[in-house]
Amino acid sequence: MRKIAVSSLFAILVTVILVFTSACGGGGGGDGGGGPEKTVSQVLRVNLAGEPATIDPNKASWAGEYTPVWQVFQGLLGFNQDLTLKAVVAREIPSVANGGISPDGKTYTFKLRPDATWSDGTKVTAKDFEYSIKRLLSPDLAAAYASFYFDIVGAEAYNGAGDKDETTKAQLKNSVGVKALDDLTLQITLAQPRPTFLQLMALWPTYPLREDIITQYGDRWTEPSHYIGNGPFILTDWVHQDHMTFKANPNYWGTKPKLTEIQMKMITDVNAEIAAYRNNELEISRVPTGTEKAIMADPGLSKEILRYPALITFALQFNVTKPPFDNVKVRRALVTAVDRVSFVDKVRNGVGEPALSWIPPGMPGYDPDLGKEYQFNPAKAKQLLAEAGYADVSKLPEIKFQYADSTGNRLIAQFLQGQLKDNLGINLTLDPMEPKAFTTLVNNENYDSAWLGWSADYPDPDNWLPELFGTGAGNNHTGYSNPQFDALAKQAKSELDNTKRLQIWAEAQKIVMADAPIAPVFYREQFVLVKPSVKGLKTTGMDGQIVGDLFLADVYLTE
Amino acid sequence: MAVVASTSQPHHTLWGDAFIRLRRNRLAIAGGIVILLIGLGAIFVPLISPYGYAKQDLDAILQGPSWGHPLGTDALGRDVLTRLFYGARISLAVGLFAQAIVLAIGLPVGAFSAWVGGRVDNIIMRLVDVMYAFPDILLIILLRAILGGTIYMMFLAIGLVAWVNVARLSRGQILSLKQQDFVTAARAMGASGRYITLRHLLPNSLGPIIVAVTFNVPRAIFAEAALSYIGIGINPPTPSWGNMIRDGYDVIFAAPYLMIFPAIAIGILMLAFTFLGDGLRDALDPRLRR
Amino acid sequence: MLKYIIKRILWIIPVLLAVAFITFSLMHLVPGGPWDRDKQLAPQVVENLNHKYGLDKPFVVQFKDFLWNTVHGNLGVSYSYQDRGVTNILLEGLPKTATLGIIAFILAILIGIPLGMVAALKQNSAVDYASVLFSTIFASIPGFVLGILLMIVFSVELHWLPTGGWGGIKQIIMPAFALAAMSAAYIARITRASMLEVMHQDYIRTARAKGLSERVILFRHALRNALIPVTTVAGPELAFLVSGSFIIENLFSIPGIGRLFVQGIFARDYGLVMGAILFYALAVALVNLIVDTLYAVVDPRIRYE
Secondary structure (H helix, E strand, C coil): CCCHHHHHHHHHHHHHHHHHHHHCCCCCCCCCCCCCCCCCEEEEECCCCCCCCCCCCCCCCCCCHHHHHHHHCCCEEEECCCEEEEEECCCCCCCCCCEEEECCEEEEEEEEEECCCCCCCCCCCCCHHHHHHHHCCCCCCCHHHHHHHECCCCCHHHCCCCCCCCCHHHHHHHCCEEEECCCCEECCCCCCCCCCCHHHHCCHHHHHCHHHHHHHHHHHCCCCCCCCCCCCEEEEEEEECEEEEEEECCCCCCCCCCCCCEECCCCCCHHHHHHHHCCCCCCEEEECCCCCCHHHCCCCCHHEEEEEEEEEEEEEEEEECHHHHHHHHHHHHHHHHHCCHHHHHHHCCCCEEEEECCCHHHHHCCCCCCCCHHCCCCHHHHHHHHHHHCCCCCHHHCCEEEEECHHHHHHHHHHHHHHHHHHCCCCEEEECCCCHHHHHHHCCCCCEEEEEEEEEECCCCCCCCHHHCCCCCCCCCCCCCCCHHHHHHHHHCCCCCHHHHHHHHHHHHHHHHHHHEEEEEEEEEEEEEECCCEEEECCCCCCCCCCCCCCCHHHHHEE | HHHHHHCCCCCCCCHHHHHHHHHHHHHHHHHHHHHHHHHHHHHHHHCCCCCCEEEEEECCCCCEEEEECCCEEEECEEHHHHHHHHHHHHHHHHHHHHHHHHHHHHHHHHHHHHHHHHHHHHHHHHHHHHHHHHHHHHHHHHHHHCCCCCCCHHHHHHHHHHHHHHHHHHHHHHHHHHHHHHHHHHCCCCCCHHHHHHHHHHHHHHHHHHHHHHHHHHHHHHHHHCCCCCCCCCCCCCCCHHHHHHHHHHHHCCCCHHHHHHHHHHHHHHHHHHHHHHHHHHHCCCCCCC | CCHHHHHHHHHHHHHHHHHHHHHHHHHHCCCCCCCCCEEEEECCHHHHHHHHHHHHHCCCHHHHHHHHHCCCCCCCCCCCCCCCEEEHHHHHHHHHHHHHHHHHHHHHHHHHHHHHHHHHHHHHHHHHHHHHHHHHHHHHCCCCHHHHHHHHHHHHHCCCCCCCCCHHHHHHHHHHHHHHHHHHHHHHHHHHHHHHHHCCCCHHHHHHHHHHHHHHHHHHHHHHHHHHHHHHHHHHHHHHHHHHHHHHHHHHHCCCHHHHHHHHHHHCCCHHHHHHHHHHHHHHHHHHHHHHHHHHCCCCCCCCC
């Protein structure tokens, strides 16, 4: 009797499960695609890997935020695939020759194309740009990238007026050096010349915005029905934490995209992402760190690999104010004691490039000959240590290595620990931390040695050197200070001749590498899987969250 | 007289009796032996294994099982079998000591609350509610920020967030036992609350509590694995089974065995604790005569 | 009884207050703030952000403001998702997490209790050992391990189920199972243990001697009493399932609040964390109340004053 009661419960349970699982029989479990096989579905499914905090162009500061912005909006200038500038909404790139830049380098005049339109048909005017840039600088918006544009007249003052009254704020806003002279002309005045200003104008915080829409809807303007842009796609659907859907903009003023739809999912787990790819739910997928070799050995997947260098350098950074790192010989010793080549070849399966200098290949300013003296050489490293007075390594104070805990970082940290132990006999104490605790530690300069990763905001040494190595600079957390470097940096910042400017930066980089406040380890290489049906993908070192996301309008699907 | 004397049982205390019965339970003994073996292996691994747990061999990365490495190597070429045994130290320690903290806090709090009842019970249960509703993660992050990623932090963190369950359990047990006749009888005979609790209520309520604890040991190990998964576990290169599962999870598409082996290890330990715990429960139950 | 329930409901308010205060304090004690990032923001920008979100006010004022706003139904702004209010975010995510937790809970009960019962009734038989083995296997696999194994088998190899997301039965079945497995095993063990105790009690022997059928004995007497410890753990299991789903939600990309909550703590998103805490604490308090009430209903020997 009780057997029946119990087993009937079991039977029900099993039946229920079978019904569930059989209800999803045939079909690949994927979405999108399908339908008649005559025309190939032009729906691209990619992974944004998380919900963006905001997609407001002025406020966006992380890759997951500006990738959607790039599909829906376009600015005065943009980047080509080789990272040179191109004119987008502007008719041409301003230069001294065409009068777009004043001879003293302080006034920029942009002429807009007359045919650029918003997706609802209205024309894009210079006023839209003026509104956007002033909004970017507004203290009440508290945009992250505002400080990048402090060279504009009145920008810093306006941005610093958070606690002032409304009248003062309005006055300061009016005195910001951005003016729409007429519908098609925008003039920007700088307080001092900034040779990289045009690159800054190609970045998303300066994209045009619709004052009428933002005034009417306030913070809700980024919801799909109000998110009006001037780019090749429009945002039609946003299911929070799940996915965003973009459809081709029928009113797009430029070359219409071949894709009809882009779906950006929000899968946060890398294993789940590649599982989705293999289940035909995504066309592009990242690859879990450490599995690259297995993928290269897989007969099917190996044909779908896409690799290209990213403009990202990873390095070990030292707190040069704390012993033993206040001694340059100790730093140089550690730089020389790490076998980067083995790391990249063996641990990272050849994905990436060993790095001997700071600026990565693909960036202007990359110097392949720099840093050769730091090639792996344990004997030399020991000697340098001895010269520093530490022939007996037990005399060294405890050295901690701090990093934000993640798969890749764990691997590199343990690798470094092994290297220093085997080659120098030094015991590195590993201290993984959660991300915020780590950044606070570094920003307050309470660490001994830490992991440092830097990626390009724009492709220029201007973005890679002064911020990190200038005395007291905002992102200089090594405590490094060298007046020679500072002098060169000051020169380069206002040098209007590009060749000369890059030469100055090259000299500056040499100084930094000699002083070794950081030990570059490797340059990142992107390693992703792309379905063979995807054609026309254009990758750059400046890609955001998704490969080729600067040029998704050129992508189409075959097969 | 003689007949009665020969059929009555020799005098045993509750615990002595329990021990005899435990000895007869083969599964429980097997469980105990396995735990002992794992423990011994964990202690003596430096003598047995030619590898250190941190020794990297960059030419032998992510290799499957072979003669030199019976369970394969991990992403930095370290021997998995060796790390598994070193990891046993951490996992066993975390499992046991965290549970010790759980029992040390949870049992008395629950029992006290149930025995005293009334207002005091109410207030204590509300405090338990607050502990429950509390985001464990936050507490653990804070503990980690203060104590660093040491094993003591693990004990404390897991123990502090897990004791509430045992408190509720022990309170529940005591509450239902409190009303039973033998308690009334003891009280009538003049026994104090403390005596009754310690001598009668606790031993009788131990059944589900022991089961809960034997299940909680692996749960503590999992908690450690989950914490390692989100990035607030024990500092590397110290291997713990949680760390190893996490490392294996990261490369599961390339080397599934890296995750499977520590999972199997946890399973074996779990089985061992289960059999032992069952045996203990059966041995302590005075009514189970088979 | 009713008086007891009302008193408990009233107690929820000070409990919530205590939880809110402790959480608020801990969030501010933990190192790091919401604006810290590797490429540090300019000090002017940080100042603007702190001013915009009221983080430059003294701690007590911030807490007071938070309480005031909450009482008026405004849970504030999230820094991780800046264009939606916290209330909005929670209302969207909560039903999903709750659904997942409840389905997992039901699965755990549907599998665990029968399994435990059968094992107890046929103690030391093959079924008993099989059930112990089953429950051990599923109890020895952490949720995210089981989850990824399920995903590999059913999505990558068999292509039967999608790898995640939210929308239908196909998407919820794997996460629910992964979440339920450990609880099912635990419930099976507890049921078995307490069934065994109960089945050997005198009153069961009496009932048998009276000639009652096994079925009546089982369901009318044994089960009811055996379920007491199960009820005790059911509450915390439910709470655990509803909250501990962070790892599963992350793996299967379920847009619930479990994922949001843990991410929020890591991102120091004070607004989101505080809002989520209140929801969660309320849910836990209510669940505990229900469990305690059930206790009294199921076990007539328990009296609450």
